Amino acid sequence: MDLLNAIVAFLNFVFVPGVAYGSQLALGALGVTLIYGILRFSNFAHGDTMAFGAMATILMTWWLQSLGVSLGPLPTALLALPVGIAATALLVLATDRMVYRFYREQKAAPVILVIVSMGVMFMMNGLVRFIIGVDDQRFADGTRFIISARDFKEMTGLREGLTIKSTAALTVVVAIIVVIALFWFLNKTRTGKSMRAFSDNEDLALLSGISPERVVAITWIIVAALATIAGTLYGLDKSFKPFTYFQLLLPIFAAAIVGGLGNPVGAIAGGFVVAFSEVTITYAWKKVAGYVLPAWEPDGLVQLLSTDYKFAVSFAILIVVLLFRPTGLFKGKAV
Amino acid sequence: MTGGYGRGGPDILHDCTISVNKGEIAVIVGPNGAGKSTGMKAVFGMLNLREGSVRIAGEDITHLTPQDRVAKGMAFVPQTSNIFTSMTVEENLEMGAFLRRDDIRGTMEQVYGLFPILKDKRRQAAGELSGGQRQQVAVGRALMTQPKVLMLDEPTAGVSPIVMDELFDRIIEVARTGISILMVEQNARQALEIADKGYVLVQGRNAYTDTGEALLADPEVRRSFLGG
Numbered sequence: 001m002d003l004l005n006a007i008v009a010f011l012n013f014v015f016v017p018g019v020a021y022g023s024q025l026a027l028g029a030l031g032v033t034l035i036y037g038i039l040r041f042s043n044f045a046h047g048d049t050m051a052f053g054a055m056a057t058i059l060m061t062w063w064l065q066s067l068g069v070s071l072g073p074l075p076t077a078l079l080a081l082p083v084g085i086a087a088t089a090l091l092v093l094a095t096d097r098m099v100y101r102f103y104r105e106q107k108a109a110p111v112i113l114v115i116v117s118m119g120v121m122f123m124m125n126g127l128v129r130f131i132i133g134v135d136d137q138r139f140a141d142g143t144r145f146i147i148s149a150r151d152f153k154e155m156t157g158l159r160e161g162l163t164i165k166s167t168a169a170l171t172v173v174v175a176i177i178v179v180i181a182l183f184w185f186l187n188k189t190r191t192g193k194s195m196r197a198f199s200d201n202e203d204l205a206l207l208s209g210i211s212p213e214r215v216v217a218i219t220w221i222i223v224a225a226l227a228t229i230a231g232t233l234y235g236l237d238k239s240f241k242p243f244t245y246f247q248l249l250l251p252i253f254a255a256a257i258v259g260g261l262g263n264p265v266g267a268i269a270g271g272f273v274v275a276f277s278e279v280t281i282t283y284a285w286k287k288v289a290g291y292v293l294p295a296w297e298p299d300g301l302v303q304l305l306s307t308d309y310k311f312a313v314s315f316a317i318l319i320v321v322l323l324f325r326p327t328g329l330f331k332g333k334a335v
Numbered sequence: 336m337t338g339g340y341g342r343g344g345p346d347i348l349h350d351c352t353i354s355v356n357k358g359e360i361a362v363i364v365g366p367n368g369a370g371k372s373t374g375m376k377a378v379f380g381m382l383n384l385r386e387g388s389v390r391i392a393g394e395d396i397t398h399l400t401p402q403d404r405v406a407k408g409m410a411f412v413p414q415t416s417n418i419f420t421s422m423t424v425e426e427n428l429e430m431g432a433f434l435r436r437d438d439i440r441g442t443m444e445q446v447y448g449l450f451p452i453l454k455d456k457r458r459q460a461a462g463e464l465s466g467g468q469r470q471q472v473a474v475g476r477a478l479m480t481q482p483k484v485l486m487l488d489e490p491t492a493g494v495s496p497i498v499m500d501e502l503f504d505r506i507i508e509v510a511r512t513g514i515s516i517l518m519v520e521q522n523a524r525q526a527l528e529i530a531d532k533g534y535v536l537v538q539g540r541n542a543y544t545d546t547g548e549a550l551l552a553d554p555e556v557r558r559s560f561l562g563g
Contacts, residue, residue, distance in 0.1 A: 001424070063439070085371050154423070190429075190433075193422070193426055193429060193430060194430065194433060196419075196421065196422060196426075197422060197426075197430045197433075200419040200421045200422060201419050201420070202414055203413070204413070204416060204417060204419060204476075205419075205430070206401065206402060206435070207401065207402075207405065207410075207411055207413070208431055208433045208476070209402050209405045209406060209431050209433050209434035209480070210430070211402075249451075281371050300375065321439060
C-alpha cells in the first residue's frame with residue numbers, strides 16, 4: 001500500500017508535470033532546431049517568438065470569450081490558435097524580410113546572426129510587453145481537471161491523490177499530434193524533403209534547383225506555428241507572463257543541444273531529458289521517501305536543489321553535453 | 336571564356352574554349368592549377384565571365400544563374416559533397432528531380448538500370464554507402480533532371496581502380512543515351528581513352544585540343560602530361 005502511495009505521489013509530483021513540461025520544451029526545441037538546421041544559426045529570439053504567439057492567441061481568445069464563444073470542456077484558446085499562428089508567421093516573415101535576409105545575402109557568419117537574433121529578441125520582447133503588459137495574464141477556461149486529487153482518493157482509497165490537469169493532458173495530446181504532423185511533412189512531402197536536403201547540403205540543394213528563399217519562408221512559417229503552439233500550451237498550463245518566456249530560452253536551447261542541434265528527433269528527446277532532470281532535481285522527495293523507507297526520517301525535504309535554482313539544471317546539462325558530447329545524444333551538428 | 340572568381344579577382348581562364356556535342360564525351364585534363372575545375376564552373380555559371388559566352392543548343396545562357404541553367408538542361412556533379420548524406424538513396428534521386436513536375440518513376444528506373452546496386456540500397460542513407468556507390472548516387476541524382484549536358488568534376492577521385500573502370504563504363508553508357516558529357520579528370524590517360532574530345536588546359540588556356548585518341552598519340556602531350 002505504501003509503495004502504491006509512493007508511486008502515486010511520484011506520478012503526481014514528478015511524472016505528470018515532467019511529461020507536460022517536456023512536451024512544451026520539445027515543441028520549443030523543435031523550432032530552435034529547425035532554424036538551426038535550415039538557416040544555420042541559433043535563434044535567441046525563439047522564446048520571445050513563443051511569447052508573441054501566445055500573446056496573439058490570448059488576445060484572440062479574449063475576443064472570442066467576449067463574444068460568448070466557447071469550446072465547452074476545452075479551452076477557447078484552441079480555437080484562437082490558428083489566428084495566433086498566422087499573426088506570428090507574419091511577424092517572423094516580416095522580420096526575415098527586413099533583418100535576416102540582409103545578412104543572408106552578405107553570407108554573414110553564424111555568430112553574427114546569433115547576435116542579430118538577440119537584437120530581434122529585444123525588439124519582440126518590447127513589442128509583446130508594449131501590447132499586453134508585463135503582468136501575468138489568465139486566459140484558460142474549460143474544464144480544469146481530468147482527475148482531481150480528491151476524486152482520485154475517493155476512487156482508490158489511497159492516501160495520496162493524483163491530479164491531472166486538463167491543460168497538461170491537452171499539452172501532451174497536442175504535442176503528439178504536432179510532432180506526427182511535422183515528421184510526416186519532413187519525411188513524406190516534396191517540400192519537406194527539400195527542406196531536409198537544404199539542411200543536409202545547401203550547395204547541392206541549389207544545384208538541384210531547390211529555391212532557398214522558399215525553403216526559408218516555409219521554415220519560418222513552421223517555426224511560427226511550433227512557437228505559437230508551444231507558447232500557448234505553456235501559458236495554458238502555467239500562466240502567461242512575458243518574462244517567463246524569455247527565461248524559457250535556456251531550457252529550450254539546452255534541450256535542442258542535448259538532443260543534437262538540427263536533429264528533430266533529438267529536440268524531442270532533449271526536451272524530456274531537460275524537463276525530467278529539472279523536475280526530479282528540484283522536487284522534494286521527502287514524501288515519496290517516507291512511503292518507501294518508513295524507517296528513514298530525513299530532517300530536510302530531500303530536495304537536491306531549491307526550485308529557485310531550476311535554471312542551473314539546464315545550464316549544468318548544457319555544459320556537460322558541450323564538454324563530452326558536443327553533437328548531442330542524437331547525431332546533430334557540432335556547435 | 337575569360338574570367339575569375341569574385342568581382343575583382345584575377346582572371347583564371349584566358350580565352351578558353353570548351354565544347355561538347357550531343358552524345359559525346361569531352362574530357363578536360365591538365366596539370367594542377369590549370370583551371371580545369373574553374374573551366375567547368377565557368378560553364379555552369381559559378382564564376383564571373385569577363386569575356387565570352389556559354390551556349391546550350393545554340394541558346395545564350397551566359398547570364399543565367401546555375402539554378403536556371405539546371406532548368407535549361409545542365410546537370411553538375413561536384414567533386415565533393417555531391418550527395419545528401421542524411422537522406423536515402425531514393426530521396427537523393429527525388430531531390431535531383433526537384434524541378435520536374437511530371438512522373439519521375441521512369442527516369443528513376445533508368446538510373447536503377449544503370450546502377451543496379453542503388454536499387455538494392457534505395458532505402459539506405461546515402462552517407463552509409465561506399466565511395467564508389469556514393470559517386471553512383473551523385474551521378475544518378477544529376478541524371479534525374481534528364482539533362483542535355485552532364486558535367487562531372489573528377490568523378491573517379493578517391494575510388495579504387497576497379498570502381499573507376501566501372502564508372503567510366505557507366506559514363507559511356509550515359510553518353511550513348513544522347514547526353515553530352517563534360518568531365519574533368521585526374522586520371523588523364525584512362526579518361527582520354529573514352530573521350531571523343533580532349534582539352535588539355537595549361538594556365539587557363541587551351542594548350543591542346545583534339546580527339547582523345549589523337550591526344551594520346553601526340554608525343555608532346557604524352558611527354559608533358561601523361562608521363563611519357
